[in-house]
Amino acid sequence: xxxxxxxxxxxxxxxxxxxxxxxxxxxxxxxxxxxxxxxxxxxxxxxxxxxxxxxxxxxxxxxxxxxxxxxxxxxxxxxxxxxxxxxxxxxxxxxxxxxxxxxxxxxxxxxxxxxxxxxxxxxxxxxxxxxxxxxxxxxxxxxxxxxxxxxxxxxxxxxxxxxxxxxxxxxxxxxxxxxxxxxxxxxxxxxxxxxxxxxxxxxxxxxxxxxxxxxx
Numbered sequence: 507x508x509x510x511x512x513x514x515x516x517x518x519x520x521x522x523x524x525x526x527x528x529x530x531x532x533x534x535x536x537x538x539x540x541x542x543x544x545x546x547x548x549x550x551x552x553x554x555x556x557x558x559x560x561x562x563x564x565x566x567x568x569x570x571x572x573x574x575x576x577x578x579x580x581x582x583x584x585x586x587x588x589x590x591x592x593x594x595x596x597x598x599x600x601x602x603x604x605x606x607x608x609x610x611x612x613x614x615x616x617x618x619x620x621x622x623x624x625x626x627x628x629x630x631x632x633x634x635x636x637x638x639x640x641x642x643x644x645x646x647x648x649x650x651x652x653x654x655x656x657x658x659x660x661x662x663x664x665x666x667x668x669x670x671x672x673x674x675x676x677x678x679x680x681x682x683x684x685x686x687x688x689x690x691x692x693x694x695x696x697x698x699x700x701x702x703x704x705x706x707x708x709x710x711x712x713x714x715x716x717x718x719x720x721x722x
Contacts, residue, residue: 512715513706514658514687522547524613524655524685528554535559535604535645537614537627538582538638541655544613555589557609559641561600564592581640604641605648612649614642616656616681618671621697621718623681625654626673637674646677658686658715665717667691667698688712689720697721 515523521543528534528544530552536542546567548554556565558580565580566587574585603609618626625646629637646652659665667684683701684691689712690701699721703709713720 512688512711513704515704516687517543518547520655520685520687523690524653525549525554527653527683528552528611530554532610533557533563533608535609535612535641535649536565536580537612537642537645537655538640539615541613541615542580542582542584544655557600557603558586559597559600559604559645561595561597562586562588562592563595563603564589566592601641601644604644607648607650609645609649611651611653612645613653613655614645616654616666616684617673618666618668619654619656619681619684619693620668620671621693622670623679623693624671625652625676625681626671627654627676629674631673642676646680652677652680652682654681654684656684656686658688658712663715665715668717688715691720694721 517540524544525547526549533555535557536544545556545565557563558565560581566589569585569587578586580586614627616625616627617630627642628639656666681693688707689703691698692701698718
């Protein structure tokens with residue numbers, strides 16, 4: 507497979523697209539990797555309170571180069587700032603927020619998503635990449651709305667949106683919406699349903715890069 511004839515979004519554009527769907531006043535956990543970029547694109551006029559599982563509520567934007575607080579990082583070990591009114595707490599309190607339904611949305615990365623909403627994002631079958639459970643299993647169990655943000659295909663062009671996941675599962679039927687560099691898809695009882703295509707792409711080309719059927 508190849509993505510040569512497709513027009514993928516940049517990571518920045520994908521993060522901005524995800525941010526558009528986060529309502530004003532939401533409490534949001536951003537997963538490790540690409541999802542952390544979402545915090546830089548809060549639409550004007552909205553307030554979003556970002557949570558990091560290592561113990562911050564009120565994660566602010568990245569600090570300017572040379573102004574980092576080396577003791578203030580998020581779960582991705584990325585230097586961050588604290589928004590006005592931010593709070594710090596230990597892991598047990600942070601995970602109680604996640605498990606107890608106090609976070610509105612989690613934006614997570616993924617290795618694979620199945621058409622029934624199954625999520626695989628903590629381990630592959632490649633021994634070169636050690637498993638990394640983190641808090642994803644707690645988030646999918648306790649957060650009511652799960653967004654996945656990822657590339658549509660692997661580096662070798664193989665699909666990541668599948669009929670059934672082949673990697674170890676993080677959660678069963680937990681994903682609500684998938685944002686890829688090629689399309690936005692809702693997970694419905696009937697499978698993936700197209701919300702929109704990234705500009706410059708055709709459905710038939712995106713379908714060719716997707717194992718599962720895309721409904722319209």
